[in-house]
Amino acid sequence: MKRLVAVLVVGILAVIGTALLIDAPSAPTAENPAPEVVTVHPARELLATLDVQGRAPMTGYDRALFGQAWSDDVRVEGGRNGCDTRNDILRRDLHEVAIRPGTFGCLVESGQLHDPYTGEIRDFVRGERSGEIQIDHVVALADAWQKGAQAWDEETRRDFANDPRNLLAVSGELNQQKGAGDAATWLPPNKSARCDYASRIIGVKATYGLAVTAAEQEALARELMRCP
Template sequence: MAKNPFSESGKPVSKLTAIAGTVVGALVIAAFALQQLGVIDLETDDSATAPQGSSGTASSDVGQAREQMEELRIEAEEDPPGYDRALFPHWDSGVEDNCTTRQVVLLRDGENVETDDDCQPVSGSWYSEFDGETFTEAQDLDIDHMVALKEGWRSGAHAWSTEQRQKFANDLDSSQLWAVSASSNRSKGDSDPADWLPPLESAHCDYVVSWIEVKHVWDLTVDPDEEAALREVLEGC
């Protein structure tokens, strides 16, 4: 059968258009064949369609947080008397070379950080995940305990030994320690996510994923309001 030199609208189809259509069709067929053979991957990038507010949180991290959430103990919060920050010895010295825990976090979380002979940062830049601000002076930053020491106390740490509390306060293995703006850290205080979330909404997913991880690692309890807040944020991640 002869090829129709006209489009459906009745207008002539140029030779160039016809050739282009043929080439595109051939490329599509070839790409499909290569995908089937495992030579190329035509999967779309999930990060391009990540939910707003997820801050690019990896789906695997969110999935793990959801699993860990189901393993947390939900209990009414206690506030046993006797809390004191001194019961959580923090900023151990000699953690890495001659650096304290605080200095290690500043080195880890900063860009182009240079230190003096005592491991104190003298230059560099730090991005505060809580409020989206960037700082060039280390003294403008606090090292936030994701699960604040007093919140830890209320969630079960009151029953720990001083040695356990010291490990919790200097925990570099989980996501317990964050270099953030002093203002955001002090605004947070010892609040849990039912009462405080970072001012930067796009940080909420990372924040609750970290919160859940720390509570899970340290087998700390979650109160009902806290649980509801965590689940609400996770639903949008």
């Protein structure tokens, strides 16, 4: 009797095992490749949270409304550290930095920039050539003014103008070329930098509650689709 039960159990297990093998998914092959895993860039979800609206007029805009240029009197990272914002960003973004003695580690005399906008290496030398490297507001102050900053208080505008998340050391020529353009009107010539550039714009606008135009939203989404 025990032998008969054992034989029946073995037979049942064999049948179950065969069924499992039949139902189990087959390993990927050239003819039947594994399904592609589509990843969504995190900035795309953030982009969907931004208000989309038309560009407000520039009426009343003045650079002075965002405070003294490169003020250290701000609440953002690097604020009130005894060094102006411009030198904070130069120290962050340049390589092989030389600091002027006696400035408490603040004033950058020279350095080398791997320019994100061109992909080229540029030298920074304080003095006659210092204008070749400039600090770009990734979300331009005038653009911010037209998309929400008019309603801010003075302290918030000053923080925005000196927030390291919105600042990059770049080629002076391209900074001037960009002007107050948004992503719909200007993108870095260096295409490999565009994913980070678009992501930074989205992050800054989400942080400060700034809107985007429909054209800008489309341009940002397009660049995120091309992110590696």
